[in-house]
Amino acid sequence: MKLGIMGTNWITDAFVEGALNSKEWELTAVYSRTLEKAYAFGEKYKVENYFDDIELMAASDVIDAVYIASPNAMHYEHALQFLRHKKHVIVEKPIFSTVAELEDAHKVAKENGVYLFEAARHIQEPNFKILQDSIQKVGKLHGATLAYMNYSSRYDNVLAGEEPNIFSLKFSGGSLVDLGVYPMYTAVALFGVPEKATYFATKLRTGVDGGGPVIFEYPDFTVTILHAKMSQSFLPSEIYGEKGTLVINPLTGIKEIKYIDNHTKETEDLAMPTIPNDMEFEATEFARIIAEQDTLAYEDLEDLSKQVLQISNDLRHQNGIWYKVEQ
Template identity: 50%
Template sequence: MPITFGIIGTNWITDSWISAAQKSRQWELYAVYSRKQEQAKTFGAKYGCSNTYDSLEKFFSDDGMQAVYIASPNGLHYVQAKQALKAKKHVLLEKPATSTPEELDDLFQLAKEQGIFLIEAYRHIQEANYKVLQRIVNEEKRLGPIYGASFTYASYSSRYTNVLNGETPNIFSLDYSGGSLVDIGVYPVTFAIALFGEPKSQTYTPYICRTGVDAGGVIILRYEGFGVQINHSKSYNSSAPCEVYGEQGTITINGTTDISAIKHFNPHTKHTEELAGPYKTVEKPNVNMEEEAVEFARILNEKDGSAAAELERISRIVIKVNTDLRRQNGILYPADKQ
């Protein structure tokens, strides 16, 4: 039987999740929450869902809902996820899961006490081709000793235009735990951590915009014997590929999300080999979330605690690293001051 789920957040990423969930045949949209009932009804009608709420208390008390997908503004994640867990609903929480490590600790502890799952929805590390990359780097050790890596994710946000016009959109607001690092930078940071593990240390040189958050910047993650450079931004575009360098060559990836190309150049043979498998194309503006939908459903259905624990481990490292990077540069959220 499909897992019945509700959604908080009626935006494009929620459309992507619902589309992927339906394609997987593992999930069934059961309920929609919005602060405005009319908006909840309009959104639900697109998917034939008539269970709509403008009250979180009533939403979470609906016994027909087994899980909830939360894609609200970052600063609301902790409170809403905690309410969901107390109601014994499995939680799929869009990145960044919380504003601080302390909040994330609290949620994971509560999930364990309730006997349910909390999963941070990092779609890109569930992609089939990301798992190919993990295998060839870590299991096959195709590159031999690693010398370094460079990962980029920079995409101009239309909401940055709002910032330039004197406005403060949620994603560029300190009050809503915004900024490029937690919105876009988190992708290459997670990409690196899921590939190489926890760095020994990290530094960040951000560009701080008018609203007090970072609009982009350069991160250095230091590992034993090598470093990873990360360039991310919501204030400009970059088409630079991502690369991993090793004794046995260079692997070039087309990006940190939606991976369709993984090329290994061997400097000894001068041969380039394509290693990527088939890529799931998704109609824009949606993004590929089907592989994570399948995996998350499997974890819940099989009660796979070991797989959930590995995702928890990655989430804990990512928020630890990102929080340190923010605090190094005085990017402080309300949750940091509590």
């Protein structure tokens, strides 16, 4: 399948590498605001088509699908341009700023007979599937702690008085949508939508959140989510119940899943060996869904994406965080 890309940062490079490793995709076009940047990115992949005009790329026949990794606030506008030209669209998480944008974009995708995906890569990992299948081992659930805290070098820019995109209301940034999205996806994929969600955000002078604990309340247990871009944590994640505990490390690119029995204290290693670039799995799954027109799998991903975005929106608003596109 012919793939074009928007955005030439490290995450795009990683996705392209994973897509090519899957053998399901070929990189045929690169967009950047300047052709110089587009050439610089695409040369090593021997790409033949370069664009500095989004509409021209969207209307061309050199791509079947596009991967979008532009600033968060621009995802919606960029996705619509490609969807209207009947191109499949893969958007790096967070897919959009609001649920209204998501619903409208999916409507446009359906009208044009194409697919719209959120690239939340970790839920496609084989070890995540193993984790899903292993939940029953802990017995009656008592709760979980899901941790993903990673100090951002761009937080140094915030401390220096600057406002990088990922810490800007104008560009729909903040820790919750950048890192918190991973444990939120994990919780909703494993346990469903919580009855109540509460966020104790640390707000930065730029107006977005730098991190903080999130509590998901379910009928019989709670899930604590720890995320931040202004701090670093080395904690594993855990799911605990009457029979035992599952220890997961790290939460994305899972390398270790251990089940520890409450009574015997015996440990069972459940994880399978990993590969260098786990984006290969989502690239493979997206290509499969498109090729097989697997409507059920697609709708499951659509629902999950909407559920996580709705929770994210609600948690931001609890803390008075409203993006420019919402104002």
